[in-house]
Amino acid sequence: DAGVIQSPRHEVTEMGQEVTLRCKPISGHDYLFWYRQTMMRGLELLIYFNNNVPIDDSGMPEDRFSAKMPNASFSTLKIQPSEPRDSAVYFCASSWTENTEAFFGQGTRLTVV
Amino acid sequence: QKEVEQNSGPLSVPEGAIASLNCTYSDRGSQSFFWYRQYSGKSPELIMFIYSNGDKEDGRFTAQLNKASQYVSLLIRDSQPSDSATYLCAVTQSGGSYIPTFGRGTSLIVHP
Numbered sequence: 001d002a003g004v005i006q007s008p009r010h011e012v013t014e015m016g017q018e019v020t021l022r023c024k025p026i027s028g029h030d031y032l033f034w035y036r037q038t039m040m041r042g043l044e045l046l047i048y049f050n051n052n053v054p055i056d057d058s059g060m061p062e063d064r065f066s067a068k069m070p071n072a073s074f075s076t077l078k079i080q081p082s083e084p085r086d087s088a089v090y091f092c093a094s095s096w097t098e099n100t101e102a103f104f105g106q107g108t109r110l111t112v113v
Numbered sequence: 114q115k116e117v118e119q120n121s122g123p124l125s126v127p128e129g130a131i132a133s134l135n136c137t138y139s140d141r142g143s144q145s146f147f148w149y150r151q152y153s154g155k156s157p158e159l160i161m162f163i164y165s166n167g168d169k170e171d172g173r174f175t176a177q178l179n180k181a182s183q184y185v186s187l188l189i190r191d192s193q194p195s196d197s198a199t200y201l202c203a204v205t206q207s208g209g210s211y212i213p214t215f216g217r218g219t220s221l222i223v224h225p
Contacts, residue, residue: 099211
């Protein structure tokens with residue numbers, strides 16, 4: 001398996017625009033996580049899915065953020081409208097169970113200007 | 114919010130020395146503990162996990178867990194410049210969801 005695949009690797013967008021981040025988890029993993037990493041707040045869990053079902057989205061900062069997992073091999077994180085304070089590295093990770101090793105994608109560096 | 118605390122560092126050690134990284138956590142019911150390494154500009158990768166009190170060794174790395182005192186540590190023996198990275202502690206929470214909570218990480222610098 002090629003590991004967790006995220007796209008795009010870098011995204012620069014203007015404030016107010018819609019941003020969509022994509023993730024392909026490792027085949028067979030039942031859990032998918034979206035994290036955001038900043039210098040100020042570290043690695044924060046935004047939302048996680050179990051078998052494509054969102055389980056806990058309490059980390060999603062506000063209604064501008066939404067995430068979907070239409071099937072076992074694909075997930076999206078959408079920000080609409082984007083704001084400069086959303087600038088961060090967004091990681092997708094997957095794992096077999098909720099408390100085993102999480103495999104991280106390479107991340108998407110988002111810059112909102 | 115259950116806390117996982119790490120000293121942000123940087124921790125600077127000479128090559129060949131032992132680096133000691135510490136992590137404390139607030140949830141007394143936590144069961145699983147992980148150490149991830151993150152190189153600058155890269156994603157975190159797991160280097161150690163530990164579930165039971167005591168020491169667990171893997172090559173140059175030793176994880177130490179003390180549930181009574183609620184801390185977990187990572188020792189790196191014979192530190193190498195290639196060990197320079199940020200080390201993230203992750204601790205699973207009790208009470209229904211066992212998703213790990215990450216600390217903010219400790220930056221380690223190993224100088225030649």
